[in-house]
Amino acid sequence: MQTLIKNGLVYTNQQLHHADVLIEDEKIKAISPDINVSADVTCIDAQDKLVTPGLVDIHVHFREPGFTHKETIDSGSLAAAHGGFTTVCAMPNLNPVPNTAQLLKAQIKRNQTDGHIKINQYAPITNDLTSTDLTDAAALKAAGAIALTNDGKGVQSAGTMYDAMLLAKAVDLPIVAHVEDDSLVRGGVMNAGVTAEKLGLPGILSVSESSQVARDIALAAATGAHYHICHISTAESIRQVREAKKAGISVTCEVTPHHLVLDDTMITHDDPMMKMNPPLRGFEDRQALIAGLIDGTIDCIATDHAPHSAEEKAGSMRTAPFGITGSETAFAVLYTQLVRTRMVSLSQLLAALTHKPAAVLKLNAGQLQAAQPADIAIFDLNTAHTIQVSDFVSKGKNTPFIGDTVYGWPTATYVNGQKIHFPI
Numbered sequence: 001m002q003t004l005i006k007n008g009l010v011y012t013n014q015q016l017h018h019a020d021v022l023i024e025d026e027k028i029k030a031i032s033p034d035i036n037v038s039a040d041v042t043c044i045d046a047q048d049k050l051v052t053p054g055l056v057d058i059h060v061h062f063r064e065p066g067f068t069h070k071e072t073i074d075s076g077s078l079a080a081a082h083g084g085f086t087t088v089c090a091m092p093n094l095n096p097v098p099n100t101a102q103l104l105k106a107q108i109k110r111n112q113t114d115g116h117i118k119i120n121q122y123a124p125i126t127n128d129l130t131s132t133d134l135t136d137a138a139a140l141k142a143a144g145a146i147a148l149t150n151d152g153k154g155v156q157s158a159g160t161m162y163d164a165m166l167l168a169k170a171v172d173l174p175i176v177a178h179v180e181d182d183s184l185v186r187g188g189v190m191n192a193g194v195t196a197e198k199l200g201l202p203g204i205l206s207v208s209e210s211s212q213v214a215r216d217i218a219l220a221a222a223t224g225a226h227y228h229i230c231h232i233s234t235a236e237s238i239r240q241v242r243e244a245k246k247a248g249i250s251v252t253c254e255v256t257p258h259h260l261v262l263d264d265t266m267i268t269h270d271d272p273m274m275k276m277n278p279p280l281r282g283f284e285d286r287q288a289l290i291a292g293l294i295d296g297t298i299d300c301i302a303t304d305h306a307p308h309s310a311e312e313k314a315g316s317m318r319t320a321p322f323g324i325t326g327s328e329t330a331f332a333v334l335y336t337q338l339v340r341t342r343m344v345s346l347s348q349l350l351a352a353l354t355h356k357p358a359a360v361l362k363l364n365a366g367q368l369q370a371a372q373p374a375d376i377a378i379f380d381l382n383t384a385h386t387i388q389v390s391d392f393v394s395k396g397k398n399t400p401f402i403g404d405t406v407y408g409w410p411t412a413t414y415v416n417g418q419k420i421h422f423p424i
């Protein structure tokens with residue numbers, strides 16, 4: 001079976017070209033201008049559209065098993081596809097936590113059975129995500145884990161992190177860290193600063209992140225482990241990563257779309273849709289994140305898609321859970337706010353959403369090239385779209401971007417040459 005995507009603006013070999021893309025069965029057959037094929041090929045008109053490798057998101061929460069009222073592997077992976085993502089890495093803050101080879105294998109099987117896209121699975125660093133009992137890194141790697149992470153909770157003890165890094169290094173798995181020193185959080189629900197004071201809400205100190213980043217960079221230097229920082233959010237953390245990279249320490253990091261386009265000066269009232277972990281930081285932090293993305297200090301963008309139910313996210317920031325969704329709005333929000341404003345080039349944005357995240361975790365994804373799997377996303381760069389609750393395939397509607405008018409809404413996603421169909 002052949003499908004021809006005609007006349008798109010195609011992102012291939014890290015460059016944008018006007019070209020046609022020919023899919024044959026599960027693979028890309030050819031990418032070049034003016035491909036001519038026989039009459040029985042399915043032809044897709046991509047004039048004025050952007051055609052990219054399926055996007056890669058190395059940080060999502062699919063909530064199954066344990067929290068299926070928030071999301072399932074079915075709904076979460078369909079939401080990712082709806083946003084143009086064809087490869088994701090799913091977090092292990094589930095119930096039960098997939099902390100043994102047997103549980104992890106069962107999770108990977110569920111991902112394969114119910115997933116609409118390619119789902120890689122993280123395993124935990126410690127057995128219950130909070131203790132100091134390390135998991136069996138070798139067994140989890142053999143069972144299929146792509147990396148170890150306790151996302152949702154920082155590893156509180158330096159000794160635990162040091163031992164975890166040694167074990168991870170021995171089996172060549174990255175440590176993927178949610179960096180947060182609980183002793184500096186102090187019951188905060190948003191970034192500590194002028195806005196929190198004005199709203200009378202308890203603040204989370206920015207050093208709750210950067211002090212743990214400093215600790216862990218020192219531990220990564222000492223152990224030689226690959227240390228990847230989740231959802232980096234402060235100027236001081238960026239400064240440390242920049243220095244560590246210069247010193248040749250094996251550190252990488254990701255940033256979320258929301259930390260790039262929102263900051264705490266935009267929080268006007270007690271709004272649970274603006275509550276996530278790490279919190280939206282200050283204006284200067286956000287500028288440092290954008291600069292870090294442009295100069296390569298930040299390796300990639302990852303959504304931290306964190307769905308919660310409407311009931312959970314109703315009420316006050318004091319009581320609502322941390323987290324917002326991201327899969328379905330990521331590209332359009334970033335394209336509109338960073339590329340159309342000429343702060344970031346389209347190629348830079350696409351690199352951060354395709355081959356660069358794949359490179360961080362050595363995933364075979366994010367390249368649109370002949371002989372590669374036909375994982376493709378198509379976006380409409382020119383039509384304005386106002387984001388509405390009814391746009392979402394995810395069970396989670398908890399996003400601050402509802403009501404925003406954006407460009408770059410996704411129009412089609414292919415996985416292994418198959419077009420994904422959405423129930424909306």
Ligand SMILES: NC(=O)N[C@@H](CC(=O)O)C(=O)O
Pocket residue numbers: 061093151152153178275276277278304306307322323324
């Ligand atoms: N980001 C969040 O605010 N919440 C995440 C956990 C996490 O990524 O730390 C979640 O699981 O809901």
Ligand SMILES: [Zn+2]
Pocket residue numbers: 151152153178230231277278
């Ligand atoms: Zn986290």
Ligand SMILES: [Zn+2]
Pocket residue numbers: 059060061091151152304306
């Ligand atoms: Zn997360």
